[in-house]
Amino acid sequence: MKQPVLSEWLLTQLSQSRFPARMPNHRRVYEAIRRAITEQVLPSGCRLPSTRSLATDLGMSRNTVLTAFDQLLDEGYVAARTGSGTYVAYNQPDEFSKNPNVIHSLNPEGNIIGLSRRGLIASSTQNNHPSDHSSNHPSNHEVQPFTPGADDYSKFPFELWRRLLNRQWRMLDPALLDSSHDGGYLPLRQSIADYLRVSRAVNLKVDQVLITSGTQQSIDLCARLLTDHNDCVWVENPCYWAARRVLEANGLQLHPVAVDNEGMAPTTQDFRVKPRLIYTTPSHQYPKGMVMSYGRRRLLLDYAQNQGAWIIEDDYDSEFRFEGRPISSLQGMDQDGRVLYLGTFSKVMYPGIRLGYMVIPPQLVAPFKNGLYELQRPGQVMIQAALADFIEEGHFASHIRRMRQTYGERRRLLQAALAPVANAGARLSPVDSGLHLVVEFDSNVDDIRVAEMAAEKGLRVYALSNYCVGAKQEKGLIIGYAYAATEHITHYGNILANVIQESLRKQALA
């Protein structure tokens, strides 16, 4: 590497690397050069530029560069030869120099050889993910207005949260530093029990509450403890794709059950395919949004009790209901201990908190506590303690109230902006809760194409057909409004309404 090139490379490194905020410049220069040496960008024996010229190139004081060089000298990464400058002296052990050949062998289906069948399903970005049309794009995880599942956590009271966390760390209860053996931090489980009793009519004693690191882990634990390989699981169709992936990764056979306006609607034929597990979203069907009727709830509960099947009730966003009375949970109607109720804090707090909870039937408490510990080794009890304070001191309830207002307003604005799509034959579904809207199309519409056209305008929405299990019969768009700023939602909503109308008209003409 020539010397001007090294300066260029270092400048890029220094601007790109995410060094800790308070790291002094000399340390950054040291780190960047050290990495260049260990990663053999600068091979052994190569001469470094003079400190003076490097300082000029980097726009730093010569002292800064000298300090970095001194440290490199001290640690033996470089050596100084009198009169001829500084050289890379780092001798990597023999094993280091042999770089494994990067193997890019693909099998005929284009998959990397070596993954298992279930591994291919679990690790694919191509299968089942509703953003299929953009999954090869590097910005797959970049959030844009209307991305379903992206929540707005900018309004979360982080300063208060920081103080609660910091207080726990000051008190330093040693019990909070260990991994969690007993289903989670007891006061948090008590707070959750109180909250669920009052807000969701869940019928429980505190011992039935287990803290997990989120809904994904909760579903996984249910699948692992309650089912065996090749068992059948009923899922709603369309269905929450992430749940589907975990169930499939556990070797389960998915049996899709269609939904109608009363929720999951099993037919006589469905009843013949006996499930070990039933995965359902009764308060707010995901993604279509309807509430399961009382009759359907009784039907499911009775069937589960008859068959000895278990029901997973995923109550993923019931905090955000904008009209009408809160709906009771399915769990609250269950008299036979067949329902496992799941909830999450990631939507109300912030996604990275990774805390969720399960309410399990009394007879499963002991094995679930053990299974949770053995399979997932939960910890982060400090954060559980701060969350217990956050709830007990009333901040959780007031944050939900605030966000319910914010999200409710965004929903009204988006509904208004999307109203014109009715002119092109699309139907805005009458959902009164949750964090997304559904626009439904006729079954001959290519909804993936509509989503692609929205993506071209910088709007990420998901095609409803990608949520279907088996035949892609339902067509439409899933449109999240939680992340879009209130002041921009009408603007983007109008653009989206135009895209939908234009795309539907083009498809009708074609």
Added chain:
Amino acid sequence: MKQPVLSEWLLTQLSQSRFPARMPNHRRVYEAIRRAITEQVLPSGCRLPSTRSLATDLGMSRNTVLTAFDQLLDEGYVAARTGSGTYVAYNQPDEFSKNPNVIHSLNPEGNIIGLSRRGLIASSTQNNHPSDHSSNHPSNHEVQPFTPGADDYSKFPFELWRRLLNRQWRMLDPALLDSSHDGGYLPLRQSIADYLRVSRAVNLKVDQVLITSGTQQSIDLCARLLTDHNDCVWVENPCYWAARRVLEANGLQLHPVAVDNEGMAPTTQDFRVKPRLIYTTPSHQYPKGMVMSYGRRRLLLDYAQNQGAWIIEDDYDSEFRFEGRPISSLQGMDQDGRVLYLGTFSKVMYPGIRLGYMVIPPQLVAPFKNGLYELQRPGQVMIQAALADFIEEGHFASHIRRMRQTYGERRRLLQAALAPVANAGARLSPVDSGLHLVVEFDSNVDDIRVAEMAAEKGLRVYALSNYCVGAKQEKGLIIGYAYAATEHITHYGNILANVIQESLRKQALA
């Protein structure tokens, strides 16, 4: 419930409940009474004692109790009738009053009906766990001197750690609040890469490092992405029981391979049982402690490459090596990209941090990043950022140095105290690293009985036979010294040495 009894009950609740430290007394009283009402300890219509008599019974000011009552009145849990006191007014919705019958039905094997076969294995406290002899005891998770796997984190610089965490929360980079899509926080992955290159001769680029929530999750991810149901996995015999449990929970067939003093020692017969995965602890065999020889390493690597098998190298405690040169990793010798290297921070930092890492072959990076996100939804990036600072600022290295000294001293003291067991025919294994010692017995000794006798003296040690897969051929004790305080280790070590000698002599006479 009569009134004196209510005071008793409240006093018990107030002393047992783990309320947040700064919660005022009136709030505690309010919470305890509210729970008594919602959990129907106090049924609807029941009369509460007067505030004056309750205040006397609880040893609190009357004002405190009045404030609690006022809040209960405000929220409608109780109602005041003029002249006749305060009554429970809370009417639970209909669903609440029906309590699910607690089902304690057991099948003929004594298992709760409803768990799956794999669920029974994963959630059992009876199978495979080395502390079998005490697993029914409520103190199963209580740490005592010599408990293997329990580390001493009292010397961890928590005040410094709190400040690093608090600093990250003050800076509040929004990227650290989301779940982690891309294998973990990049600067932490860089720090780990630097550390592993230098300390463990691991051959890697930073992109190969993924952050997980611990070794249990790392093994789980490997099993899910690289194996299918009923595939064969080689494990060492004896073997780390927690790894074994995760592998079994994934439906894998365990094939035990005996270890000798060069580590895992596959025979011609073993080679016929072709594995998809090989799980090994080459730097420090768990639990016996030997280092895998160079020849054995080459053999395993060549066999894996020939068979297209994957090797999991679990380098669980290589930070704590007390004599001789550090041993290179198996991964550093791998030229074909067949080794997945696992490490953890839970032993060096504190168990509840739940952070571990994997180094995976380059060709697996993309599917593993996706699989990690889809199956485990990692988050807690704030803690990853604080840990990156902790390492970059040199605290990690100096903490390891300190703990290495501490643990090394404990090990020497324990070895000295246990030396007399040789008189009874036991052998102290010559291990020079790790956090436990192994005392080996002749194969006719009942090592579970020896462990039970130690438990009677308040010392938890594990029987070696419980680590065996299949026939329990190896006998001995696993004795952790990480948790025992240096000043007590000789005292407890002498007691243990006496127990061992006494037990072996008794068994020889019987």
